[in-house]
Amino acid sequence: MKSITALIAGILFGVGLAVSQMINPLKVLGFLDVLGHWDPSLALVMVGAIAVTLPGFALLRRREKPLVADRFQWPTRTDIDGRLVLGAAVFGIGWGLGGFCPGPGIAAISLGWHEPLVFTLSMVAGFIAWHLYERGMAASTDG
Amino acid sequence: MTEFTPVSALIGGALIGLAAVALMALNGRIAGVSGIAGGLLSNTEGDRSWRWLFVLGLLIGAGGHELLRPETFELREGFPVMLLIAAGLLVGIGTRIGGGCTSGHGVCGISRLSTRSLVATITFMIAAAVTVAVVRHGFGVGP
Numbered sequence: 001m002k003s004i005t006a007l008i009a010g011i012l013f014g015v016g017l018a019v020s021q022m023i024n025p026l027k028v029l030g031f032l033d034v035l036g037h038w039d040p041s042l043a044l045v046m047v048g049a050i051a052v053t054l055p056g057f058a059l060l061r062r063r064e065k066p067l068v069a070d071r072f073q074w075p076t077r078t079d080i081d082g083r084l085v086l087g088a089a090v091f092g093i094g095w096g097l098g099g100f101c102p103g104p105g106i107a108a109i110s111l112g113w114h115e116p117l118v119f120t121l122s123m124v125a126g127f128i129a130w131h132l133y134e135r136g137m138a139a140s141t142d143g
Numbered sequence: 144m145t146e147f148t149p150v151s152a153l154i155g156g157a158l159i160g161l162a163a164v165a166l167m168a169l170n171g172r173i174a175g176v177s178g179i180a181g182g183l184l185s186n187t188e189g190d191r192s193w194r195w196l197f198v199l200g201l202l203i204g205a206g207g208h209e210l211l212r213p214e215t216f217e218l219r220e221g222f223p224v225m226l227l228i229a230a231g232l233l234v235g236i237g238t239r240i241g242g243g244c245t246s247g248h249g250v251c252g253i254s255r256l257s258t259r260s261l262v263a264t265i266t267f268m269i270a271a272a273v274t275v276a277v278v279r280h281g282f283g284v285g286p
Contacts (some may be wrong), residue, residue: 002169002170002192002193003173003192003193003195003196004196005166005170005193005198005254006166006169006170006172006193006194006196006197006200006242007196007199007203008165008200009162009163009166009169009170009174009177009197009200010162010169010197010198010200010201010203010204010215011159011175011200011201011203011204012159012160012161012162012200012207013158013162013163013197013200013201013204013207013208013246014200014201014203014206014207015155015158015204015205015207015208016155016156016157016158016159016160016161016162016204017159017201017204017239018152018204018205018208018209018215018219019151019155019158019213020151020152020154020155020156020158021145021148021151021152021155021227022155023202024145024216024263025215025218025222025266026144026216026217026219027216028144028214029228029275029285030144030273032268032272032274032275033272033275033279034272034275034276035202035276035277035279035280036188036279036280037144038144039144039146039147040147041144041145041147041148041149041151041152041191042152043152044149044152044156045152045153045155045156045159046156046249046250046253047145047153048152048153048155048156048157048159048160049155049156049157049159049160049163049250049254050156050160050250050253050254051156051157051160051229052156052157052160052161052163052164052186053160053163053250053251053254054253054254054256055244056160056161056163056164056166056167056168056254057167057192057251057254057255058234059157059162059163060167060242061171061276063168065156065171066167066168066169066170066171067168067169068169068170069169069170069172070171071168071171072171072172073169073171074255075153075173075252075255075257077259078257078259079259080258080259081261083240083241084241084242084259084262084263084266085221085241085262085263085266086240086241087236087237087238087239087240087241087242087252087263088236088237088241088248088264088266088267088270089237089241089242089260089261089266089267090232090233090266090270091233091237091238091241091242091244091267091270091271092196092266092268092270092271092273092274093233093237093270093271093274094230094233094234094237095230095234095245095267095268095270095271095274096234096246096272096273096274096275096278097195097226097230097231097233097274098222098226098229098231098232098234098270099193099219099229099230100234101170101176101234101244101245101246101285102234102238102244102245103176103201103244103245105231105234106176106180106201107201107202107204107205109202109206110169110202110203110205110206110209111205111206111209111218113218115218115219115222115227118224118227118228118231118248119227119230119231119234120231121231121237122227122228122230122232123149123180123208123231123232123234123235123242123268124180124231124235125231125232125235126232126233126234126235126236126237126239127162127184127214127235127236127239128178128184129182129232129234129235129236130187130236130240131181131184133237137153137199137236140251142257143201
């Protein structure tokens with residue numbers, strides 16, 4: 001059941017990315033290009049998303065458990081450290097270079113176009129590189 | 144160059160928000176794509192299927208939209224593959240270090256009124272805008 005509901009949420013998310021044109025890197029770069037021919041559309045994607053998610057989450061906070069899982073896994077971290085800022089900055093540079101962030105990068109593969117595929121495979125390589133690095137760090141502290 | 148499309152941006156954004164609320168209401172999970180996809184590497188067996196199906200949903204949603212409304216935008220051509228690879232690696236590593244991307248920190252985090260996510264969002268937005276300014280206007284790559 002958890003898989004089916006995740007699939008439904010994923011489909012909704014994918015339709016939203018396509019309708020808003022987040023899957024078009026030129027649209028994304030047009031938003032980030034404040035010195036050029038600025039296209040403010042993506043600011044409204046954020047506004048539209050938060051306008052639904054903010055009240056939605058506020059209502060869910062009052063509930064005890066989700067419909068098909070044991071518990072709500074709300075993020076608990078509130079610390080603002082160097083890692084957060086460094087990671088966000090590295091992500092931002094990558095986003096600005098290609099015009100893809102993770103969701104749109106994956107979703108746009110369905111258009112049968114090489115760019116999102118190259119981007120996503122490289123992103124997964126980045127995930128793996130970081131995963132191996134962290135495991136190596138953990139092993140060296142344990143030993 | 145792209146034009147301002149406020150209506151589709153708001154509708155698409157609202158759908159993304161609806162997906163985020165649905166995933167929390169049903170599965171108790173944050174709809175952060177880098178976390179969901181990156182978690183495929185480190186999490187236990189039983190935790191993987193909903194992640195795969197969410198990712199599959201992204202493809203079905205965007206692909207389905209493309210079938211029903213083809214050519215809503217022109218695919219970018221001639222963009223350097225090396226830049227896409229660099230972009231993917233940076234996005235992969237950066238989102239793991241910083242613990243989130245546009246969806247997890249941007250949409251869900253801000254909707255939870257998390258200062259940590261707000262700091263991350265402001266950081267990656269600035270880093271991305273500076274990168275676009277340097278790449279487009281400094282080196283003259285892209286439109």
